[in-house]
Amino acid sequence: xxxxxxxxxxAYRRGELTPTAVAEAYLARIGALDGRVGxxxxxxxxxxxxxxxxxxxxxxxxKPLGPLDGVPLALKDVLCTRGVxxxxxxxxxxxxxxxxxxxxxxxLRAAGxxxxxxxxxxxxxxxxxxxxSAFHPTRNPWDLARVPGGSSxxxxxxxxxxxxxxxxxxxxxxxxxxxxxxxxxxxMKPTYGRVSRYGLVALASSLDQIGPFAQDVKDAALLLxxxxxxxxxxxxxxxxxxxxxxxxxxxxxxxxxxxLPDEYFIDGMDPDVERAVREAIEVLKGLGAQVERVSLPTxxxxxxxxxxxxxxxxxxxxxxxxxxxxxLRVPGRDLVEMESRTRAAGFGAEVKRxxxxxxxxxxxxxxxxxxxxxxxxxxxxxxxxxxxxxxxxLIVAPTTPNVAFKHGExxxxxxxxxxxxxxxxxxxxxIPGVSVPCGFSVAGLPIGLQVLGRPLDExxxxxxxxxxxxxxxxxxxxxxxx
Amino acid sequence: xxxxxxxxDVNYDVVIGLEVHAQLLTRSKMFCPCPxxxxxxxxxxxxxxxxxxxxxxxxxxxxxxxxxxxxALAFNCRVxxxxxxxxxxxxxxxxxxxxxISQYEEPLAEDGVLEIDLEGARRAIGIQRLHLEEDVxxxxxxxxxxxAQASLVDFNRAGVALMETVSRPELGSPEEAAAYxxxxxxxxVFLGVCDGNMEEGSLxxxxxxxxxxxxxxxxxxxxxxxxxxxxxxxxxxxxFEVRRQAQALDAGERIVQETxxxxxxxxxxxxxxxxxxxxxxxxxxxxxxxxxxxxxxxVEEIRAGLPELPRARRQRFVTQYGLPPYDxxxxxxxxxxxxxxxxxxxxxxxxxxxxxxASAGAGDRPKVVSNWxxxxxxxxxxxxxxxxxxxxxxxxxxLAGLLRLIEDATISGKIAKDVFGKMLASGEDxxxxxxxxxxxQVADEAVLGGIVDSVMAANPRAIEDFKRGKTVAKKSLxxxxxxxxxxxxxxxxxxRLLEDKLxxx
Numbered sequence: 001x002x003x004x005x006x007x008x009x010x011a012y013r014r015g016e017l018t019p020t021a022v023a024e025a026y027l028a029r030i031g032a033l034d035g036r037v038g039x040x041x042x043x044x045x046x047x048x049x050x051x052x053x054x055x056x057x058x059x060x061x062x063k064p065l066g067p068l069d070g071v072p073l074a075l076k077d078v079l080c081t082r083g084v085x086x087x088x089x090x091x092x093x094x095x096x097x098x099x100x101x102x103x104x105x106x107x108l109r110a111a112g113x114x115x116x117x118x119x120x121x122x123x124x125x126x127x128x129x130x131x132x133s134a135f136h137p138t139r140n141p142w143d144l145a146r147v148p149g150g151s152s153x154x155x156x157x158x159x160x161x162x163x164x165x166x167x168x169x170x171x172x173x174x175x176x177x178x179x180x181x182x183x184x185x186x187x188m189k190p191t192y193g194r195v196s197r198y199g200l201v202a203l204a205s206s207l208d209q210i211g212p213f214a215q216d217v218k219d220a221a222l223l224l225x226x227x228x229x230x231x232x233x234x235x236x237x238x239x240x241x242x243x244x245x246x247x248x249x250x251x252x253x254x255x256x257x258x259x260l261p262d263e264y265f266i267d268g269m270d271p272d273v274e275r276a277v278r279e280a281i282e283v284l285k286g287l288g289a290q291v292e293r294v295s296l297p298t299x300x301x302x303x304x305x306x307x308x309x310x311x312x313x314x315x316x317x318x319x320x321x322x323x324x325x326x327x328l329r330v331p332g333r334d335l336v337e338m339e340s341r342t343r344a345a346g347f348g349a350e351v352k353r354x355x356x357x358x359x360x361x362x363x364x365x366x367x368x369x370x371x372x373x374x375x376x377x378x379x380x381x382x383x384x385x386x387x388x389x390x391x392x393x394l395i396v397a398p399t400t401p402n403v404a405f406k407h408g409e410x411x412x413x414x415x416x417x418x419x420x421x422x423x424x425x426x427x428x429x430x431i432p433g434v435s436v437p438c439g440f441s442v443a444g445l446p447i448g449l450q451v452l453g454r455p456l457d458e459x460x461x462x463x464x465x466x467x468x469x470x471x472x473x474x475x476x477x478x479x480x481x482x
Numbered sequence: 483x484x485x486x487x488x489x490x491d492v493n494y495d496v497v498i499g500l501e502v503h504a505q506l507l508t509r510s511k512m513f514c515p516c517p518x519x520x521x522x523x524x525x526x527x528x529x530x531x532x533x534x535x536x537x538x539x540x541x542x543x544x545x546x547x548x549x550x551x552x553x554a555l556a557f558n559c560r561v562x563x564x565x566x567x568x569x570x571x572x573x574x575x576x577x578x579x580x581x582x583i584s585q586y587e588e589p590l591a592e593d594g595v596l597e598i599d600l601e602g603a604r605r606a607i608g609i610q611r612l613h614l615e616e617d618v619x620x621x622x623x624x625x626x627x628x629x630a631q632a633s634l635v636d637f638n639r640a641g642v643a644l645m646e647t648v649s650r651p652e653l654g655s656p657e658e659a660a661a662y663x664x665x666x667x668x669x670x671v672f673l674g675v676c677d678g679n680m681e682e683g684s685l686x687x688x689x690x691x692x693x694x695x696x697x698x699x700x701x702x703x704x705x706x707x708x709x710x711x712x713x714x715x716x717x718x719x720x721x722f723e724v725r726r727q728a729q730a731l732d733a734g735e736r737i738v739q740e741t742x743x744x745x746x747x748x749x750x751x752x753x754x755x756x757x758x759x760x761x762x763x764x765x766x767x768x769x770x771x772x773x774x775x776x777x778x779x780x781v782e783e784i785r786a787g788l789p790e791l792p793r794a795r796r797q798r799f800v801t802q803y804g805l806p807p808y809d810x811x812x813x814x815x816x817x818x819x820x821x822x823x824x825x826x827x828x829x830x831x832x833x834x835x836x837x838x839x840a841s842a843g844a845g846d847r848p849k850v851v852s853n854w855x856x857x858x859x860x861x862x863x864x865x866x867x868x869x870x871x872x873x874x875x876x877x878x879x880x881l882a883g884l885l886r887l888i889e890d891a892t893i894s895g896k897i898a899k900d901v902f903g904k905m906l907a908s909g910e911d912x913x914x915x916x917x918x919x920x921x922x923q924v925a926d927e928a929v930l931g932g933i934v935d936s937v938m939a940a941n942p943r944a945i946e947d948f949k950r951g952k953t954v955a956k957k958s959l960x961x962x963x964x965x966x967x968x969x970x971x972x973x974x975x976x977x978r979l980l981e982d983k984l985x986x987x
Contacts, residue, residue: 319580
């Protein structure tokens with residue numbers, strides 16, 4: 001069940017496997033194992049099998065729709081799927097069935113992908129552990145006592161646990177890269193605007209970006225290529241041509257200059273993580289890359305800026321959940337009571353915390369000091385990256401300061417927030433980044449290497465990750481769930 | 483500031499500013515492709531975007547921006563090179579997202595002027611800003627708002643493109659405010675950007691009013707009045723509010739900064755919410771939309787396509803056609819009506835060119851056309867309704883045809899009014915009706931009476947003969963009248979008229 005997508009479709013082509021058999025096998029495995037992992041919130045068995053059968057006809061006729069035809073995928077439950085409930089991990093949307101498909105979903109369907117189901121997440125993508133789902137926590141397939149990271153923990157765990165061939169998630173402050181690192185899979189956050197956000201339930205509109213989880217870098221390139229590109233329905237999507245990521249993949253890192261930011265190796269970080277990342281950099285040097293130190297001093301203000309911008313935008317985006325139109329409604333004597341009760345019952349503690357923070361930050365008299373200031377920091381972060389990228393082609397760094405932690409270990413929101421310290425700057429600046437497995441801790445937990453690139457330079461980011469992956473033994477290491 | 487209107491306290495200057503919301507005549511909504519037809523079944527013109535469903539994103543309607551620019555240019559505003567949308571937050575169930583996408587710090591256009599005429603005097607009222615936003619839906623309560631057990635929401639209107647224009651506080655009286663609104667509406671209707679229908683809510687007005695002791699400079703505390711849905715209500719509400727504030731100030735009270743609702747049926751304003759409970763809208767730039775860069779060439783293209791505006795056209799009607807200012811104003815209340823007028827004048831002119839001055843019936847053609855439009859056409863059609871005028875069952879060509887029949891004395895003005903009524907009902911042209919109904923005969927008592935009189939005056943001998951009992955003399959007079967009318971006179975009528983007149987001698 002741990003066959004990457006590109007091998008799966010090779011097998012379809014040769015007739016050794018069929019999409020139906022593969023979909024059935026995945027569904028059976030989900031049935032057998034997901035009770036322990038908790039990656040899924042909704043599994044669409046019949047729909048998946050019907051799609052797989054259609055795909056099978058196409059493969060038989062020698063007319064597949066492309067490299068994703070018949071490939072079983074999982075979608076984070078923040079992506080709207082027509083006719084399939086989309087909960088965002090919240091009581092508020094427990095029964096919400098969108099009447100439309102997100103652009104990403106539309107493109108995946110058009111590519112013949114088989115959607116297995118919707119994966120668990122921290123409520124409204126607020127969290128780094130997938131413990132804050134209103135339904136159940138997701139467990140890390142490498143150690144069920146530990147979190148898979150978050151907020152896209154369900155998608156990461158599904159790919160790591162062999163419960164989907166690939167998956168999609170969303171990354172607002174690290175929500176793809178951090179769980180990818182914790183679960184030992186590849187996770188990519190593309191450039192802001194590279195992938196349409198239409199149909200992605202918004203957390204923070206100026207930071208959110210959809211991206212793939214994959215078993216290896218080649219699959220990540222395939223999945224990204226299928227969904228990237230301009231969309232008229234998203235005014236923030238970029239109208240630039242999508243390069244052939246697969247063709248760029250094998251060009252190697254010889255001649256590339258990699259920047260190593262001082263600020264991404266901090267006191268208190270897990271020594272296993274630091275060791276693994278420094279070894280990874282040696283590997284890249286060995287492959288012909290130049291490595292230079294770069295400085296990104298505003299990194300230390302990123303977290304503060306992020307935790308103003310995100311709650312501000314989230315408080316606005318979540319205002320629509322009032323019980324009037326869709327989702328949960330708790331009756332009240334009048335309108336205000338109905339809305340208050342609905343929001344009190346529908347949102348979890350972390351969501352409420354951020355709505356309050358954001359509402360405060362946008363209030364008259366505080367706007368300039370908080371939201372305005374945070375935007376200035378954001379500009380500085382962006383400039384710093386631009387200056388660094390004038391000297392280096394890519395930046396390499398750890399994805400997270402630590403490996404996966406235990407359930408319930410981080411009760412204090414601040415220590416939870418610190419988990420995203422290396423991923424947040426990428427969202428603030430909008431640049432693309434990938435997390436690729438780079439070894440294991442002494443306790444056997446996966447570690448991620450983060451590669452960041454210039455805006456729209458996903459091809460080079462993937463190329464470096466691919467070169468590293470091909471030179472190291474981590475690809476294909478999978479936890480034993482049985 | 484202008485003087486206070488009669489009945490107002492002369493101790494205060496009145497300071498009024500108007501905020502006008504105009505629904506733009508775009509085919510689709512501000513941020514989604516839904517249609518905007520008024521009166522469709524509830525929620526039939528909605529999609530995930532205008533319902534504010536999770537995951538949706540807005541896309542700016544290019545036509546709405548064009549309409550905004552067109553209006554801004556008509557008011558001589560500065561069209562900003564870049565503008566930005568912002569979210570305005572407040573909870574209300576008719577607003578799907580609980581925020582409205584509007585513009586805040588960076589509006590589409592700023593600093594314009596609208597010239598108004600009041601009692602012959604011209605005034606230039608400053609326009610502070612013009613911006614675009616989306617409309618909200620409508621609530622339908624089962625019973626009154628207070629007693630309703632349930633309320634229903636119709637999102638058909640949610641997301642319809644709105645243009646908000648804010649005047650400077652430079653209006654000095656309720657009358658002036660009403661004049662501003664009329665002039666404003668006329669410009670929008672002329673530009674074709676809004677149908678100006680206040681009853682259907684296409685044009686809505688809020689007012690800010692304050693009073694200050696005459697001759698002082700500092701502005702008094704302002705009160706916002708909402709729900710001003712007609713010209714008359716704007717004036718009435720403001721008159722009430724000015725009196726209310728004057729009385730309060732006279733009594734030594736302090737004016738509370740608040741929002742008041744005009745109760746048109748009851749004729750007073752009542753407090754809605756005071757400043758202490760005012761909304762904090764928590765504006766911030768809309769992250770789902772990129773700042774709008776306005777291409778200068780586009781602006782110039784739009785400028786080049788601007789029509790002649792109502793005020794200029796009104797002045798031209800006075801100078802070119804010699805119309806009284808009142809007529810010019812009535813005829814320029816919409817572009818369609820002004821076009822109708824000019825088309826009729828044009829149609830009428832060439833056919834009887836040269837004969838115009840000679841023909842006694844022609845008279846002052848432009849004024850005759852104006853009279854007919856004002857007294858006949860506008861009796862049945864609303865002059866400010868572009869569509870109604872454009873689809874008039876009597877097109878300009880038909881009206882001109884009718885007037886030509888009067889000019890060449892085929893029919894009298896009186897008959898012509900009957901014919902006009904028939905033209906309205908059937909859509910036929912005048913000569914068709916006149917021919918079919920035998921009206922080509924001069925069957926008009928007034929016209930014939932005049933001819934009979936002149937024939938009698940010219941034939942004293944025949945009258946003498948008649949008086950002496952020679953009844954055949956009457957037949958000769960009938961013949962004379964028929965001759966004078968080119969055989970068009972109705973013989974029976976001529977006979978009766980002669981009988982009457984002769985018997986009275």
